[in-house]
Amino acid sequence: xxxLQAMAVYSxxxxxxxxxxxxxxxxxxxxxVSRKVAELxxxxxxxxxxxxTRQVSVTDAGQRYYEDVxxxxxxxxxxxxxxxGAFQQVKGLLTITAPTLFGRLFILPIVxxxxxxxxxxDIRLNFTNHVLELPEERIDLGFRIGELPVHGVSxxxxxxxxxxxxxxxxxxxxxxxxxxPKDIASHDCILFTRGGGKxxxxxxxxxxxxxxxxxxxxxxxxxxxxxxxxxxLNHGLSQFFAYQVVSLVDSNRAAIVLADYxxxxxxxxxxxxxxxxMPQKVQAFCEFAVPVLQKRLEDIGLxxxx
Numbered sequence: 683x684x685x686l687q688a689m690a691v692y693s694x695x696x697x698x699x700x701x702x703x704x705x706x707x708x709x710x711x712x713x714x715v716s717r718k719v720a721e722l723x724x725x726x727x728x729x730x731x732x733x734x735t736r737q738v739s740v741t742d743a744g745q746r747y748y749e750d751v752x753x754x755x756x757x758x759x760x761x762x763x764x765x766x767g768a769f770q771q772v773k774g775l776l777t778i779t780a781p782t783l784f785g786r787l788f789i790l791p792i793v794x795x796x797x798x799x800x801x802x803x804d805i806r807l808n809f810t811n812h813v814l815e816l817p818e819e820r821i822d823l824g825f826r827i828g829e830l831p832v833h834g835v836s837x838x839x840x841x842x843x844x845x846x847x848x849x850x851x852x853x854x855x856x857x858x859x860x861x862x863p864k865d866i867a868s869h870d871c872i873l874f875t876r877g878g879g880k881x882x883x884x885x886x887x888x889x890x891x892x893x894x895x896x897x898x899x900x901x902x903x904x905x906x907x908x909x910x911x912x913x914x915l916n917h918g919l920s921q922f923f924a925y926q927v928v929s930l931v932d933s934n935r936a937a938i939v940l941a942d943y944x945x946x947x948x949x950x951x952x953x954x955x956x957x958x959x960m961p962q963k964v965q966a967f968c969e970f971a972v973p974v975l976q977k978r979l980e981d982i983g984l985x986x987x988x
Contacts, residue, residue: 683721683722683725685722685725686754686755686758687718688718688719688721688722688725689722689751689754689755690708690755691704691708691710691714691715691718691719691722692718692719692722692730692747692748692751693748693751693752693755694707694708694715695715695719695731695738696731696740696744696748697818699737699738700737700738701715701716701719701738719731726743726747728741728743729741729743729744730743730744730747730748731744752817756817772800772802772803772962772963772966773800773802773803773963774802774803774804774961774963775804775805775806776803776804776805776806776822776823776963776964776967777805777806777807777808777819777820777821777822778793778805778806778807778808778821778822778823778824778825778967779807779808779809779810779814779816779819779821779823779824779825780807780809780824780825780826781809781810781811781825781826781827782809782810782811782906783906783907783925783926784825784827784923784925785807785809785825786809787925788925788975788978789807789809789825789971789975790807792970792971792974792975793805793807795970796966796967796970796971799970800963800966803963808821813826816835816953816954816955817955821955822954822955822961822963822964823952823953823954823964823967823968824952824953824954825840825950825951825952825953825975826950826951826953827843827923827948827949827950827951828948828949829948829949830949830951830953835953835954835955836953836954836955837951837952837953837954838951838952838953838954838968838972839949839950839951840950840951840952840972840975840976840979841949841950841975841976841979841980841983842947842948842949842950842979842983843923843924843925843947843948843950843979843982844923844924844944844947844948844983844986845921845922845923845924845944845945845947845948846921846922846923846924846927846938846941846944846986847860847866847883847919847920847921847938847939847940847944848913848919848920848921848922848927848930848931848936848937848938848939849869849913849918849919849920849936849937849939850913850914850915850916850930850935850936850937851934851935851936851937852916853913853916853917853918853919854937854939856916857869857870859937859939860919860939860940861940862940862943863883863885863893863895863940863943864895866883866895866897866919867895869918869919870899870900870901870917870918870919871883871897871898871899871918871919871920872899872901872902872903872909872912872913872917872918872919872920873897873899873901873902873903873920874902874903874904874909875902875903875904880896881896881897881898881899882894882895882896882897883895883897883921884945885940885943885944885945886943886944886945886946887943888942888943892945893943899918901917901918906922906926909922910922910926910927910930913930913936914930914935914936919939923948924938924982924983924986925979925982927986928982928985928986931985931986932985932986938986950975950979952968952971952972
């Protein structure tokens with residue numbers, strides 16, 4: 683039995699949650715996938731998977747084994763990359779994740795410029811507002827807004843971005859500009875759908891005291907784009923990261939309110955799996971992207987200064 687191949691096949695079955703999906707991902711016949719996992723279970727003397735007609739689930743022993751073999755497989759991949767020159771050359775597949783709108787506005791233009799410089803690089807973008815686990819999803823690097831987990835990733839600070847309260851210029855002319863957080867109660871608000879609890883907006887006074895304001899709304903949305911559209915249709919106020927509204931503010935189509943009561947700006951970070959050594963493709967992209975992104979965030983801060 684080829685143990686490394688069996689480990690890789692088993693890992694694919696766990697990650698894809700099924701034999702058929704693992705077969706498609708690996709490009710090997712379904713019977714081969716099933717046989718490799720069965721051989722591995724026989725060799726280890728313990729069941730790794732529970733098979734039913736509808737799904738495949740992992741046993742406790744199988745989960746521990748999956749977690750343990752990831753470091754082995756990662757080491758093998760690094761050895762292969764070094765042998766093929768991946769740590770010396772900017773080539774291969776680079777997978778990047780970022781929040782959806784942040785990625786579209788900032789990361790995509792950087793990526794296209796980077797690819798023009800490096801013809802042997804391929805890039806897969808995964809823009810999502812869900813926080814993905816980099817090693818498990820085989821992601822080389824990501825961009826995150828907000829506080830980071832203590833463990834599991836290494837990070838590099840890039841800058842900060844404010845969370846602002848914003849309304850269209852026409853709406854504010856009709857309804858007036860709130861001067862204090864409590865004035866929100868007399869305004870229409872656009873909220874993002876969230877599970878459980880009464881929605882609130884948080885502010886901080888100039889003396890550093892946190893103020894929590896309950897918010898009710900007739901309109902709730904689940905994407906930033908929908909909230910922006912609703913604001914520009916003069917439906918009310920909503921809260922955004924500053925980069926999401928900078929073009930509207932710069933063109934005087936919208937305005938930021940309650941700027942003196944904003945919470946501290948959220949950190950923007952580049953995150954990497956906890957590896958000791960980065961492939962050249964990752965290092966080259968970081969060196970290219972970080973200065974550009976830092977400058978963009980600085981420009982936004984100056985553009986919509988308090």
